[in-house]
Amino acid sequence: DAKTTQPNSMESNEEEPVHLPCNHSTISGTDYIHWYRQLPSQGPEYVIHGLTSNVNNRMASLAIAEDRKSSTLILHRATLRDAAVYYCILDQAGTALIFGKGTTLSVSS
């Protein structure tokens, strides 16, 4: 079972920041938080992951709450190409990633 909770959908305007929330209240100390996104008719694409500290890469930023029970994926300036399903997943040692339904992000021009 997916161990994260995400809103079903979110909307954004182009060139505005987007904050995608994820709750993972049952996270354990060694679980990494992963984010993937999936564009229509494509396989999922790795976005970012983290353990405790906030993380930045060229695609996005990941803000992790101090108690690690929630996290937020931040897209700094949304573009039309960012419209996708975003999955927040706990990477637990010894098991494969288990995907939930994710958040469908719509971006308007």
Added chain:
Amino acid sequence: DTGVSQDPRHKITKRGQNVTFRCDPISEHNRLYWYRQTLGQGPEFLTYFQNEAQLEKSRLLSDRFSAERPKGSFSTLEIQRTEQGDSAMYLCASSLARTGGYGYTFGSGTRLTVV
């Protein structure tokens, strides 16, 4: 490296036929995963390998499904006696063994239609 390759991209088969899909992972990745995805759902885990060893199978995986990774490189997923409910996108992914939470790289998938 061109990423994870899956073949074929599309497959249409008649109910009751057997089908086999191939996945070529990123060469230095020692883990390989198979997922299935139906419309409107997230990818559903099927099985994964570390090198040639199959380490985990989903309890939802029917006996009609079998996967192999004979030399720890490419993998095949076979579905015997296909049913209409097997129609889905079959995704393959690869990664390094988990040390520091490495990300998965997914292929573009094989879309199976059972008629």
